[in-house]
Amino acid sequence: MAIEVRGVTKRYGTRTVVDDLTFSCEPGTVTGFLGPNGAGKSTTLRILTSLAQADAGEALVGGRRFVDLENPARTMGVMLDATALGRGRTGLETLRLAERTLRMPAGRAEEILERVGLADAARKRVGGYSYGMRQRLGIGVALIGEPKVLVLDEPANGLDPEGIRWMRRLLRSFADSGGTVLLSSHQLREVQATVDRLVVINQGRVVREGTLEELTTTRGTRVGAEQPQALLAALQREEVPHVARLDGLVDAELAPADMGRLALREQIVLTSLGVAESGGLEEVFFSLTGAAEAQPDATLPGQQAPGLPGPGSPSHPAPADRIPATIA
Template identity: 90%
Template sequence: MNHRTLKADTGGTPIEVRGLTKRYGTRAVVDDLSFTCTPGTVTGFLGPNGAGKSTTLRILTSLAAADAGQALVGGRRYSDLTDPARTIGVMLDATALGRGRTGLETLRLAERTLRMPAGRAQEVLELVGLADAARKRVGGYSYGMRQRLGIGVALMGDPKVLVLDEPANGLDPEGIRWMRRLLRSFADSGGTVLLSSHQLREVQATVDRLVVIDQGRLVREGTLEELTTARGTRVGAEHTQTLLAALQSESVPHTARADGLVDVELAADDMGRLALREQIVLTSLGPADAGGLEEVFFSLTGTTPSDTTAAERGPATIA
């Protein structure tokens, strides 16, 4: 991988979302959302259809205005950046690229607009694997080729941050491996990556950290290991709300699952003692089994594998 092409500021540029809220009418599409993406990491931004991911990314890139809160890149709003494309590279919709231009013309236009050195367009074309299609019109590109070109446009300014919405859509297995290596190289050189995707298996193979949202709210945030490593006990109760209240009262870390069970950071015998003391009738008690990222995602959001599979069949059109 060309290190110079994937240059990132060694000081690092974080993404910070603080209390972000966006309403359409009476519905909060994004609801008091806060999370951070740190330099040197690839963060997966996950949620079911309509969770608020695309709206969050649009606010982050000043394509939509927040009703409350902030979305910052290096401590500044996108619209306040002096040279935004040299700070943050963005791909939200590769299908929006002009179909009448060739791939090379598309990148040369970006080269001139960003005042990049002559030859940068050709360099990026080679980086994204489109050198052989440089003079082919974008309208004749496959969807996967347009994805590569969209990532190329995002990289044109040698940014410190990459924000990509569904970047793996349309890529074949070789293209997915290429994207994984590219993002890893970018992060390892000090860059910050935030990517939204429905392709959970690919996310698990690519990211360091996860931000999971549902109905506009943060559900879980942490490292991939933290979210997919089982800890403690999975418990069911005759009255789940009574159980949750007792855990809250005792300050016991816990996660309520969409299937009605609760993962509790207590050993099974300690959980049994707490239930006995609080006179809570348990219906199940056993070790927590985090499973893979898919299992974690479905349990946190209440979606089903068929929901996600349907979303992966084509370009995402999500809130």
């Protein structure tokens, strides 16, 4: 079951947080959703889970809005904020409540506790859990309805190395069985070790999308010019694949010698010319987003970010079979 974000725009006051955003996630893939603070990731996830309404465009799961699905949480499992879990319940009580709410067979809660590695802490109150344990429990809530799609925000936060390895295996197994995973994270090294596709956004727009290999394998030339726009126009006319970096340079899939010939023919003065070298996902991320300059995502007054309010909260009353996020 695919996720489709089509031309989504969202404004808070005079600020456009998401700007004509379009991307998709296909079954069998783990897609990393990356961007600096303020890029619009959390807002996009709120729109996808029907906690916010787009001003234009649509975000669909299997061709329908999340709120219009017959059994939302049994179609798409969501964890946007593990700290929203009710601290007074035990882990087992939390999952049994989800089990009953989603009309899952008895015993599903115990099965999930085993799967997320919390069987020994089943009767411990969530308030006594470590952050990493709450992350595991939040993922368990997302999984309990046997969904076809998973949407997770920063799932590796608080996990120790063993927990991170467990999460990688879990997501890979889920995708390999035909599931669709959308994973938002700031931990670039863990993203690179987990995902097979990437969507990178900045200032509410997609700046790069493709497979992990496509984005992290640099081919060709890194070049600078006195007139960058003239260089970009020439590359476009010649249909040479290229990416404009925020430092003013351009990575183009063209050998340095051929780039020199193109510049000479077009009478473009080059200021630098060399073989492009990739430092992996981290280097690609910073070159595309200039992340150090980003500002926090806008949120509405009284609205949680990036988590979801629990069922029955004033901002999002939920029917019995709709628990899109962690149970408060």
